[in-house]
Amino acid sequence: MEGWDPSTKSTLTQIPLLTTKAGPRDGAAWTQRLKEEYKALIAYTQMNKSNDNDWFRISAANPEGTRWTGNCWYVHNLLKYEFDLQFDIPVTYPSTAPELELPQLDGKTQKMYRGGKICLTVHFKPLWAKNCPRFGIAHALCLGLAPWLAAEIPILVDSGMIKHKDDAASSAES
């Protein structure tokens, strides 16, 4: 965990850790894991709200809890940039992390694989591997997606690859 900023570290320590090592094919154990995932997500969302640092919405898109959809946003120069967020829980979960996708940014940055999957290889995958099975979706968002947005969005905005929705609307009108 060297190299991480103190606020991320302190946030991380407050997200409840998970204990059940189970994937979507493990029946009752997966239901148990899903409960833990929800607890961690609820705690993390509450914490973000109370710290005035709310930055994502995510909910299961199917009853099995294997597909998740929602959105996330990042504030840069006082403007809020919002993106759809989606991912599948892989069959080998939690040995392998979910691959977080921002489909609207597909093809706009090199730090992304086909289909809008954000690149987590260097900053996140080793941490996930080390902490299996204690890390869950909430940890992936906190340690995978949040730093990615913080690193990429300012560059994408400054280089003109993405525009704020108000700018995009006004330029479309003109």
Added chain:
Amino acid sequence: MEVELKEVLNDLESLKQSLADTSHSAPIDKLKLRVERLANLGNYGPVRRSKVKDMSAEVVDSNPYSRLMALQRMGIVENYESIREFSVAIVGIGGVGSVAAEMLTRCGIGRLLLYDYDKVELANMNRLFFRPEQVGMTKTDAAVQTLSDINPDVVLESYTLNITTVQGFDTFMSSLKNKSFRPNKEGSGVDLVLSCVDNYEARMAVNQACNELNQTWMESGVSEDAVSGHIQLLIPGETACFACAPPLIVASGVDERTLKREGVCAASLPTTMGVVAGLLVQNTLKYLLKFGQVSPYLGYNSLKDFFPTMEMKPNPQCSNVACLERQKEYLLVKPARDAAAKAKKEAEASAATESPLHIDNEWNISVVDDCELDKVDVQSSDALPEGLTRELPSADEYRTPLAETPISPADDLDDLRKQLEALNSA
């Protein structure tokens, strides 16, 4: 078109005959020549060869298998034609998988199962196999198109799906189990699975499927910087599975990040990918046709032309439950296996009819085969041979965290879901 051209020729001929003025016959002859050339061009167009019932060793230009059957005459392979009974599944039809598929197709493999969810792009043209006119097709469809032209004898099955998703994985498993090609085959419906994928998640999915099906498979990979690669044989229970230890990478001497998927930023070379595909299919042929030594692990560092090899024993504390089951089964049949090995050794010894070197052996000194000792214990990463390193760290020892809220089974999933929804809408 052929008929049309013939008619044009006839028309020209009659036109020539009908003209009284012979001064026009020279340009008409010229025209006729051009039409004839066009008609000939048509003869070089695509011709599909018909299927071959039996592989023949007859040395004639028209026999697609004469050079392969010669392997028998040379004493390399005992029964080459048995290749037609084998089914090989190739997961990932990219730079390595597509070339491996072409090699096996040209070798006359019985059946190929191809898995990929991607489409052919112009960015793939620095590698072998796919052609620019196939851009936009799914890789599986494009592969079937080319492969069925090259060798119509091969049974091709294509699956356009992502094996890491729950649904894709189910289809993947059932396709491997399907035995309609050779109903009396033992075990699963395929003889070997080749993993030619470009990411850790998909490798873990192949590993999971093969551990559950007790299916031998081979893994392959090329580094993101395109200068090194590896192949590995995985026999569930007998060798380390992909989850037994963090994946190995061949240290390139430059940057040691490998086993990564193809992103916009990943480099690739047709050479490295071709070499790795060649190593993979060579090992496959040795395994299926039972010749030479099948390599348990072979690395390729192209910068130094260095090929590290090693063997890995399974991890008794592997995190994969199916792997532990296979390990248990493997240990159970150990006495039988030892007896068979001993009988084979004795048979060889009696064939040689050698008398013992020393009649009396007061101190019970025996010579031990040292190849067993060479095996690397996957848990101690210090024991890796030169030129190999680990890609990911191992999971920490599991400690029950102190500040943990215990989850009672009484917690209701719907209740939790509603709580999160309430937070989301707030």
